[in-house]
Amino acid sequence: MVTNLAQTSGTVFAGKPAEEVFLHIGMPKTGSSTIQEFLAANRKRFASAGVAVPRSPGNKNHFKLAAYAFDDNRMPSVRKIVGIQNRDQIASFRETFVREFYAELASINASRIILSNEHCATCYADDEISRLEALLRPLANRVRVFFYVRRQDDAAIARWSTAIKNGETVEHPPMRFELYDAYGLAERYAKHFGRENVSVGVFEREQLKNHDLVDDFLSRVDVEFEGKPTEVKASNASLDAKHMEFLRRLNTYLPRFVEGRVSVRRTQALRLLEAMSNGPVATLPEEELDAFFAKFSEGNSRLAREYLDRPDGVLFRRAHRTKDVVDPHSLSIDEAFEIFAELWSANLTGKS
Secondary structure, three states, rough: OHHHHHHHHOOOOOOOOOOEEEEOOOOOOOHHHHHHHHHHHHHHHHHOOEEEEOOOOOOOHHHHHHHOOOOOOOOHHHHHOOOOHHHHHHHHHHHHHHHHHHHHHHOOOOOOOEEEEEEHHHHHHHHHHHHHHHHHHHEEEEEEEEEEEEOHHHHHHHHHHHHHHHHOOOOOOOOHHHOOHHHHHHHHHHHHOOHHHEEEEEOHHHHOOOHOOHHHHHHHHHHOOOOOOOOOOOOOOOOOOOHHEEEHHHHOOOOOOOOEEHHHHHHHHHHHHHHOOOOOEOOOOHHHHHHHHHHHHHHHHHHHHHHHOOOOOOOOOOOOOOOOOOOOOOOOHHHHHHHHHHHHHHHHHHOO
């Protein structure tokens, strides 16, 4: 049962419902940042086609959707990003966000709405998705949910790099089953929005339209532009093994958040490290990756059969990445000083 949003926030959507909300929920490490960059860069072109890409949930990444949906007992970094420092601030954040979100969309009066945030894939509790459902239902006659799925072994390695970029110091990738369980994710959202409104794409170049992520995404939302859209570069690529290990150790001394705010100095250092990063990425022993991937065999087959209409149950068409990978890097003192010297030089010369 969905709780009426008016009962929880005191705010009712006063605009004309759109035909459709298209909610893109990741999964993490499937090009979400690139999609969000594209949506933001082409916001005016979308608007001319009658499609709203709102700013109130976030200028590019709609972080506030997940921050709104998560249960009160969760305080992940996404809540800090939107300015929530403690649980006492969650209720007021929700009230303010709903008011601003609804007001923006009421003023736009679009026929379709596109939302994108990969953290929504980590809504595990029924109440969290119920909260999202209650937020979105008044906005449109239909809500469609879409996500990309990536081989779980490759996704775990990529997520390791992201965890370190986000300030963690973990020496091993996060490999909790629920983080990568694509079939479970589809079923959770289907329970609320209907299986007919949940669709999946496979994050493999060969399975993308024109072998291109943006072209594939546009085919999913079924939007056509007049003229050529603004192109964007791929975003949030993994760090190579050497620079990932350097940042992992640096995070102890240069945290991501300082007094509740994202550290500008650390953000600058991260951008420089990303620019320097051009070597092999970290990996794990083959047998460990194979054992991890095997855990998802049944779910992947069911996802292929039930959501992609593939009777053979084959979801992925290629093996996990084996090119340009190395074992987790053991950073030498000389290598650490070499990276530090590059950071120091770039800072002195004002490079970014």
